[in-house]
Amino acid sequence: MKKQSGGSFSPSFGGGKGEASHAIVIDLGGTIIKIGLLLGTQLIDRTEVVAQSASGLKSQLPELETTIDKMLCTNRLSAKDVLGVGFSFAGLVDSVENRILSTNQKYDDGPDTDLVGWAMRRWNWPLFAMNDARMALLGEWQHGAGQGCSDLVMVTLGTGIGTAVLIGGELLIGKHFQAGNLGGHFVVNHKGTVCTCGNVGCVEAEASTWRLPSLLKEHPEFSKSPIHDEKVLDFKALFQYAEKNDRVAAEVLDHCLSAWAAGIITMIHAFDPEMIILSGGLMKSSAIILPALQKKIDRLAWTPWGKVKLVEAKFPDSAALYGADWLVRSKLKTGK
Numbered sequence: 424m425k426k427q428s429g430g431s432f433s434p435s436f437g438g439g440k441g442e443a444s445h446a447i448v449i450d451l452g453g454t455i456i457k458i459g460l461l462l463g464t465q466l467i468d469r470t471e472v473v474a475q476s477a478s479g480l481k482s483q484l485p486e487l488e489t490t491i492d493k494m495l496c497t498n499r500l501s502a503k504d505v506l507g508v509g510f511s512f513a514g515l516v517d518s519v520e521n522r523i524l525s526t527n528q529k530y531d532d533g534p535d536t537d538l539v540g541w542a543m544r545r546w547n548w549p550l551f552a553m554n555d556a557r558m559a560l561l562g563e564w565q566h567g568a569g570q571g572c573s574d575l576v577m578v579t580l581g582t583g584i585g586t587a588v589l590i591g592g593e594l595l596i597g598k599h600f601q602a603g604n605l606g607g608h609f610v611v612n613h614k615g616t617v618c619t620c621g622n623v624g625c626v627e628a629e630a631s632t633w634r635l636p637s638l639l640k641e642h643p644e645f646s647k648s649p650i651h652d653e654k655v656l657d658f659k660a661l662f663q664y665a666e667k668n669d670r671v672a673a674e675v676l677d678h679c680l681s682a683w684a685a686g687i688i689t690m691i692h693a694f695d696p697e698m699i700i701l702s703g704g705l706m707k708s709s710a711i712i713l714p715a716l717q718k719k720i721d722r723l724a725w726t727p728w729g730k731v732k733l734v735e736a737k738f739p740d741s742a743a744l745y746g747a748d749w750l751v752r753s754k755l756k757t758g759k
């Protein structure tokens with residue numbers, strides 16, 4: 424990681440804070456925002472608020488302030504007891520200046536929002552921001568499925584597909600903070616569908632929550648399948664019908680699994696990990712997803728040293744919170 428630039432936070436913040444040992448962590452997802460309080464790597468309190476991601480980030484900050492103040496009050500803490508804030512965000516993030524660089528249909532005013540100034544003015548806390556897949560990777564690496572590993576790829580299968588990479592015990596960041604983050608936008612079909620990012624045939628454009636309804640409707644036998652009568656064409660329905668041996672559902676599911684496998688194989692070829700950690704809402708169906716992906720990857724990936732293990736995240740719901748806590752403590756300790 425690059426050196427923390429001057430001005431992002433004052434090392435003399437809150438003089439007399441020698442006793443501060445807590446961290447506040449915020450994980451901004453597309454549908455919910457998780458807020459946690461950690462003490463010595465233990466998550467001692469957490470709460471959630473409904474995200475209004477389509478309305479932007481700035482309009483959400485007053486509710487975050489109220490929620491955090493209430494959490495401090497409940498735990499009989501004051502601002503002086505907190506070391507800093509870890510801010511996990513679903514978009515591209517400059518983790519040196521701690522600002523949002525780019526969004527994709529969520530919190531689109533993020534790049535114009537001064538998060539560091541917000542936390543400093545409100546509580547006199549330093550704020551450290553990072554992409555949410557990287558935060559989840561840090562959490563799983565330090566406390567979860569990736570403990571003891573030095574080379575990991577994290578893949579979150581949810582509304583979109585988030586990815587992050589650890590090589591030799593260091594997060595892959597890149598010149599413009601996007602290295603390893605755009606695995607969901609690796610091209611797996613150059614003649615495929617236009618993606619929300621503007622590219623063509625991305626993994627997300629071939630298999631994701633937003634793509635699924637059109638994927639089903641494009642199947643030539645869709646109108647003959649009972650899934651046609653479902654009000655909501657989501658992955659829950661797809662898995663249900665595929666398990667009942669509905670041919671349309673089974674073929675669309677296999678298409679999705681092949682697209683995810685293609686994206687993961689490209690990540691394996693690019694980043695040489697020892698393990699892939701899978702997380703995200705779709706892992707509720709991990710009993711179907713994991714063995715199917717493992718089979719495809721074992722067959723297709725070029726790894727003469729052995730097989731890359733696919734594992735389920737240990738903390739699918741809170742890895743980003745643990746990661747954000749680790750980031751706050753690590754940045755304050757090392758200053759970089």
Ligand SMILES: [Zn+2]
Pocket residue numbers: 607608618619620621622623625627628
């Ligand atoms: Zn894309």
